[in-house]
Amino acid sequence: MNFFYVRQFPILPPTVYAAEHLHFIVPRVLELTCTAWDLKPFADEVWKDSPPDLREQIRQQWEANRAATGGHEGVLPENCPHPPFSSPQALEEGKIGGEGFPFPPFKWDETRRALLRAELDAAYARLYGLTRKQLRYILDPADLTERELDGILDPWEEVRDPLDPQGYEQRVAASDFPGETFRVLKEKELREYGEYRTRRLVLEAWERLENVIQFHFGG
Incomplete structure (x- = not known):
């Protein structure tokens, strides 16, 4: 492995990410990854590298997780560096600064995680x-x-509402496309x-990102 190969990987360079992209992506990635105390060092590094506006987005993400799930139920380890300000009073007083991530881990919730992964998939597609149409092809040709x-390279779509479940079932039943992308996932979710x-x-x-102008994905 050398940089000759690395430069050929289809990875977006850091210059692609505007502040609004990071405000959308980083808090969601943090909720998906930091669900246990042993991942606190990673959360600490993200927090320390985040400017105040991004920290505010992370705080809102954590509060949304707590409101939806009741918050993390784990016990703070005795050797935990930079203990979080976990009391409601501290949060209300805005005590969210400090050297490390100032909250307990995000609570694992399967429903929220499915939504967060979908939002990140859509964001990166943009x-x-x-x-x-190309995203639809990736999900299911x-x-x-x-x-x-x-006309896969043409943005024109013959299907007006891809989210219509009956229309989707009819297209799949009529399709003779020879390949599949996520067959195992699709069959598992159908069950x-x-x-x-x-x-x-x-x-x-x-669709939600299409209607939220400030994200400017794909611009």
Whole structure:
């Protein structure tokens, strides 16, 4: 491995990320990753490297997690560096500064995690410049009509509402596309939820980002 190979990887350079991108991405990544005390050193580094406006977004993410889940139930380890200000009074007084991440870990919640992953998938699809049709293709090639597949590089879509479940089922049933992308995931979710949940959540997140101008994904 050398930088000749590294430079060929399809990784977005840091210069792509504007402040609003980081405000959206970093808090969600932190909630997905920092769910236990042994990950506090990582949270500390993120916090120390974050400017005040990003810290505020992280604080709001933590409070949203606590409001939805009741907050982390773990016990603070005796050797935990930089103990958090975990009391409601401290939070209300704005005591969120300090050297390390000033909160307990995020509480693991499967429903929230599914939504957060979908939002990040949609955000990165926009950052990489994908169209909705191309995102639909990645999620399930059978979702596209023959005309859409023939013009995969054209943003035009024959399907007006990809989120219509009946229309999606009809397209999949009629498709003879020879390949699949996430067959195992799709089959698992069909068994557990009666639908390909990830596809729906990602496309719903795409629509939400379309209507929130300040993100400017894909711009």
